[in-house]
Amino acid sequence: MRKVTLIPGDGIGPEISKSVTDIFEAAGVEVEFEIENAGEKVYNETGELIPESLYKSIEKNKVALKGPITTPIGKGFRSINVYLRKKYDLYSNIRPIKTLPGIKTRYENIDLVIFRENTEGLYIGEEKFENEEQTSAIAIKRITKKGSFRIIKAAFEYAKANNLNKVTVVHKANILKITDGLFLDTAREIAKDYPGITVEEVIIDNMCMQLVMNPEKYQVIVTMNLYGDILSDLCAGLVGGLGLAPGANIGEDIAVFEAVHGSAPDIAGQNKANPLALLFTSIDMLKYLKENEKAEQIEKAVLRILEKGEVLTADLGGSATTEELTAEIIKNL
Numbered sequence: 529m530r531k532v533t534l535i536p537g538d539g540i541g542p543e544i545s546k547s548v549t550d551i552f553e554a555a556g557v558e559v560e561f562e563i564e565n566a567g568e569k570v571y572n573e574t575g576e577l578i579p580e581s582l583y584k585s586i587e588k589n590k591v592a593l594k595g596p597i598t599t600p601i602g603k604g605f606r607s608i609n610v611y612l613r614k615k616y617d618l619y620s621n622i623r624p625i626k627t628l629p630g631i632k633t634r635y636e637n638i639d640l641v642i643f644r645e646n647t648e649g650l651y652i653g654e655e656k657f658e659n660e661e662q663t664s665a666i667a668i669k670r671i672t673k674k675g676s677f678r679i680i681k682a683a684f685e686y687a688k689a690n691n692l693n694k695v696t697v698v699h700k701a702n703i704l705k706i707t708d709g710l711f712l713d714t715a716r717e718i719a720k721d722y723p724g725i726t727v728e729e730v731i732i733d734n735m736c737m738q739l740v741m742n743p744e745k746y747q748v749i750v751t752m753n754l755y756g757d758i759l760s761d762l763c764a765g766l767v768g769g770l771g772l773a774p775g776a777n778i779g780e781d782i783a784v785f786e787a788v789h790g791s792a793p794d795i796a797g798q799n800k801a802n803p804l805a806l807l808f809t810s811i812d813m814l815k816y817l818k819e820n821e822k823a824e825q826i827e828k829a830v831l832r833i834l835e836k837g838e839v840l841t842a843d844l845g846g847s848a849t850t851e852e853l854t855a856e857i858i859k860n861l
């Protein structure tokens with residue numbers, strides 16, 4: 529049995545995690561989850577936001593599946609999610625966006641992947657007021673050659689491995705000439721090593737328009753941290769919303785798989801959450817672990833249900849509960 533750390537998380541986290549573990553068990557997946565808690569709920573119970581055992585478990589297993597974690601304000605962390613990505617240097621945030629059968633949206637044939645830089649940019653947390661009156665504030669955006677290089681390289685390698693012939697680099701170097709300029713220059717340099725791949729440079733505002741008008745034209749998008757954050761919610765909306773959008777944070781030797789969405793406190797504990805974002809995330813995790821057969825078995829069951837469109841959660845216009853959808857998937861395995 530391959531051991532994987534499971535962090536159920538806060539809000540809808542425990543409900544959608546249970547859905548995944550039930551489905552894995554029913555499918556006979558050769559993965560044993562080591563459950564570790566972190567976040568608001570653990571803090572209220574133990575006074576600790578991230579217990580030591582969680583770090584140990586991730587460092588030992590190297591692979592984790594993670595639900596959304598809420599970070600209580602003023603407890604020493606800005607965001608536990610961001611902290612874990614930085615601590616383990618999980619520099620590639622990979623977010624696949626794909627049209628699904630049976631899901632009514634404005635577009636067809638979308639099949640793209642966003643590579644979001646995950647450790648620097650505007651997410652380094654260097655922000656302060658400039659005066660005592662607190663009427664002026666600044667934030668620092670850090671872009672490094674090394675940080676840019678590795679995420680852009682990962683995007684090109686992905687394109688090459690999947691026989692895709694275009695990589696779109698998203699930036700705002702017309703305004704941020706030094707920081708975004710460095711990112712863009714790094715992309716141009718890397719592009720020289722991939723003669724078969726066309727590089728397209730698109731400014732972030734234009735990218736938003738292009739994605740809303742012609743999303744099917746894109747294959748691999750690579751960009752800095754904040755732009756990637758925003759674009760991935762936008763793209764999730766193009767194919768059916770946050771309830772369907774998987775994600776992965778990958779570093780040199782550790783990978784943490786998590787859905788794009790947050791803890792959705794508005795629907796937590798109501799048996800309403802769509803478990804599919806975390807389930808698709810866990811399917812990608814199985815593929816990462818080379819458990820392709822089980823990954824495809826579960827994926828097929830889900831696609832069959834989506835095609836029929838009878839058992840869907842409320843975010844997809846249905847009336848099924850989290851548990852009913854989970855049971856239906858298990859029935860279709």
Ligand code: ATP
Nearest residue numbers: 596770771789790791792793794795801802805843
């Ligand atoms: P956080 O601060 O943890 O990011 P949030 O309030 O931003 O929480 P998100 O999880 O980002 O909440 O979700 C935004 C909206 O999308 C919520 O109103 C939520 O109801 C909906 N949503 C997100 N994920 C799901 C899901 N898996 N199933 C159904 N609805 C979801």
Ligand code: MG
Nearest residue numbers: 789790791792
């Ligand atoms: Mg959110």
